[in-house]
Amino acid sequence: RNIACNVAPVFLDTARTVQKTCSLIAEAARSRADLVVFPETHIPAFPVWASIAAPIDNHKFFSRLAQESLLIDGKEMRTLQQACAQNKVFAHIGFNERSHASVGCMWNASVLISDEGKILNHHRKIAPTFFEKLVWAPGDGAGLKVVDTERCGKVGSLICGENTNPLARWTLMAQGEQLHISTWPSVWPTRRVANEVKSDGGKQYDNIAANRTRSAAHCFEAKCFGVLCSGFMDKDMRDTIIAHSPSAAETIDSLTQGASLFLDPTGAQVGDQVQGEEGIAYADLDLNACIEPKQFHDVVGGYQRFDIFDLRVTRERQGPANAFRLDRKPDPDRSTDAHQDGDVGFLPPPTGFRQMD
Template sequence: MSLVHPKYKVAVVQAAPVWLDLDAGIDKTIELINEAADRGASLIAFPETWLPGYPWHIWMGAHAWQVSRGFVQRYFDNSLDYNSPEAARLSSAVRQAGITAVIGLSERSGGSLYMGQWIISAEGTTIAARRKLRPTHVERSTFGEGDGSDLAVHQVEGLGRIGALCCWEHLQPLSKYAMYAQNEEVHIAAWPSFSNYEPFAPALGWEVNNAASRIYAVEGSCFVLAPCAVVSEAMIDALCDTPDKHALNHVGGGHAVIYGPDGRALVPKLPEDSEGILYADIDLGVIVVAKNAADPAGHYSRPDVTRLLINKTSMRRVETLTIPMDNYGIDEKAEGQNK
């Protein structure tokens, strides 16, 4: 008896978000989900913070400018609460389309925001609602942190072992190794756009970060789906109110890719300023050949020399503590008699 390795079509989004408009963004998300499902895709991946779009204002000017322009308030108000009608509409649309979706979003929880990736099953149920472990650089002025439970790979029926990370989490060697060690087969590498600070910050550019996605595929011996957003003219008009801000960002920046376990590009890229969906047919059986050559968390590892320590416990900011009265040294019966 031989193993059965799933084969199916994947879809990777390269598109501009409907920036700072959650309802319209969900409309566009549902359109893309339905388009991918109609094309026979079983899995669709969206860019980082696709809803309501990446907060480019945090890179463009001082915090006082962001507040005065209304960006801080609008970004919070248009982020997604999982316990909301908007979230229910999204999960319902995924269920109706019969496709598994990995949606990048700004998660609103209480008074805080988190950089989230919501993995929704074809039945419309939540497989995972992860948070970016450590927001990058100025992102920490807007978003809170995830925890070790967010470094997880999930067995999805018919699709294999699915995992996801955001943006520069792909430059964190230990976080990557934690994912590899869980025998990840299909990885969603969500990116915002490669238009910011170009060309004077190569580390933020498409060449470096496409390379990070490609290396992840080879190191992890897995398929990498790397959706990427496009910065639209409307976003530039909203963000750039002075000539110096026009020098910081530009229309385009879309560089979505799909890589196989050997690092091969499975589809041609779209022009950086165009919107569309990349499709590829994948066969998880080819992972066997890749891992036969090098399995960094398996036979190619040396745990006697180097090992990873990971805390998978979910972070709980509030603990409810109940202390019996007699722990205070009070005899309640005697106290009552003295009254």
């Protein structure tokens, strides 16, 4: 059983958002869930302000986000790990990660935590999208992993726009992915309402259609199940942003919020859907359903030409230590997990897939 939490953070308040997240993990366990998924940068917020106000007006938001962001080996992460262990449930959590080396460096990150409280995968979004470049640093390939779990199958994940990247998606397919997690923000503005109506004639970004299209394509190509988990903009988040940028009120209020739902290996929707409100979506997924459609198109098996195509993936964790090596001590920003090293759960890739460490 899988659960997708279509929920809002306690806006820019990490302590209270972590507390809310732990409560939802406990609720997932009471519902006999194997895996609970949280939205993109659920802790402590998605920086939607970067899309609607000029960078010169957003210093306070940037500073607050940096101060509230998590260290991968910090106390907040340990609290989340303990919640998973105590409730015996897997969790995939999106969060803003800060660097040990720079107080102003942040990544759009996610972790997959086991039912024993271990971090099985730690991923940083490889390329921030559009206005996100004003907030986050680029990530790396260290987290492009599929983890083989007994309870949930072979689990992989990508963050938001990464699901548009065919090479990132194929990297997960090549590791035998059976369950693909994609996480999304509540809203993603691309233009002001006034511009849409009176000026350039373009349309506002349709995040529901865009998210569903990309995720369904991945499920169909990989012959895997999909979990789409979107955030929710609540009144507190809306009012705080509009108080900062009053001219954005019409734009913010015109946006369609994202949806949380599930897809099968044909790209068809299964289970619950939550959209436009806080709530939890449930789906019971039978991973054996991934087998039959492999007869038709197995792009990491008999329907591929590894003698023609060759993908190289650099899996090294990037950080200042890569360019400044006075010693060989581990750099915390290079660690996949505060308690363990190595490619936990990394599956041997097929021919045609080259891992570069």
